[in-house]
Amino acid sequence: MDHADAMPIAELLDERRFLLDVAYWMLGSRREAESVVDEAYGRWYGLSDAARKQITAPRCWLAKTAGGICLSRLARSDRADDATCVARAAEGPQAAERPAATLEEEVGRVLLDALDSLSLAERAAFVLNDVFGMSPDTVAGIVGRTEPECAELAERARHWLRVQRSRPTTPEQHDALARAVRQACVTEDANLLASLLCPHATAFFDGGGKVRALIRPVHGSRQVAHSLLTFLARRPRTTLTTQSVNGRTGLVARYDHQVAAVISLDIADHHVAQVWVVLNPDKLRSWNQPPTLGGPRSHQSPSQQGDG
Template sequence: MDHADAVPIAELLEERRHLLDVAYWMLGSSRQAESVVDETYRRWYRLSDAERRQVTAPRSWLAKTAGRICLSRLAHPDRSATGQREGHRAETGDAEGAQARLAEEVSRVLLNALDSLSPAERAAFVLNDVFGMAPDAVADIVGRTEPECVELADQARRSLRMQRSRRTPPEEHDALARAVRRACLNEDAELLTSLLCPDATAFFDGGGKVRALTRPVHGSRQVAHSLLTLLARRPRTTLTTHSVNERTGLIARYDHQVAAVISLDVADHHVAQVWVILNPDKLRSWNQPPGHPGSDRSPSQQGDGWS
């Protein structure tokens, strides 16, 4: 090994863990994830020394390679069904291990839902929404243009929402959204948890442009904690109800600028999925002056904020 290849052990382990996470979310199986990562490193070591030196970002190269291998396996007609999923990264014990196992158990609901997506939709969604990869990296892995990958991820989100959501009467959805807002205003973790499905999932889309969570959060308590942390009271911050995707959602503002748009998917009288848009590019239309072409803002459905 060349001295230039020397890497701290913590970085090596974190790199492998990241690749395992990517492969696990794309394939839904620990064994297949291990196989993909092993194959990824085999391909790395098949490169000549000169070829490896030309790779300026090895972790990015490895992630792209792992993503392509996963996509190939997803598209293979003989790919075994995920069915019985093995434990994922269950190397910890005690309370931390119990929490990890709970998150894993809850994530199976989402992983099972992902099985209904096409390989390209699943790849675009996982790489973009779960791992927050750069659009050009997602496009490179999926083999489509960036706009096509955006559309694939949108199709995946719509499909997942259709699977989890039951058509809820507007008045029930409105009441639940307003209850979520009250719980956030009062920083009431117990109330907020009670409004969420036990296997609720929250997605945070920062687009790599704000320091947001890059992976989904699973479980009612974990989702409640994440939302309360994100929406903690601060001066010049407001939280209002507003129409989002034709249903009542939440809008968080800082200094009158929209900082987060939150949509809620409801199933069985509880919030099943929470979608938090923090990406400044996607919030641009929300920050247009009222009446400006393309503006999504309308004062008609806003509630009282906090200050």
């Protein structure tokens, strides 16, 4: 370590703990957080001496670097079977060893789990702004959006987290609402569909880079209704049915008897809060395999084979 980098051990450890906290809350995995922080310090020492001397706030630079690494890793991860969820569950109750133990006591495991349902940018903006209190310009630099855009992202995240804490929906209520959504889509009733959505509903379209789909999430009940009706516009040889998706009633769109899209719904307070549209052919491969002799596929419930 250069003489210019010399710091009291307490400050060194506090800086590393802070970076680990940031990475942990963005990725949800202690192992991943360690890896991110190691990479961030590696980039710091990869700079020339002259370049490091130009950085007046090393801790801020490291936080921006760690945040950028986290976003890159999240962008590469598969939301459907994100390995960080498995890693987090495998960590066990060793709170004393976790870099984010103090934060866990403050905001709780429920919040960390709820963060998984946010979009990349929303999660980053909320964590950096609300959990760590970083300045708006720092958050904007990490997320790659303008300060007003980051403020909007954080507000949407706060709203969704409040929705998550609201009264849960029973399976029967979820099923009834999903079937109502299907009926609105089939009859192309925009007003009915919008009324079934939360005012701040969000729709995500996952094409996996293999189908030309919307890249950015769609926000707002009217906008989400319009995007769904456009996407599910009735055409010859297309059908839309309700089926079990991830254990709850969702929608399945078919073209020529091939599953073209699987739609899952997150519901709160008797309205659809988030819509997840999977179009990635790789993720739909199991849906298009012939059923096994032992019974229906694991993602389908025998009592919900469709109401086409």
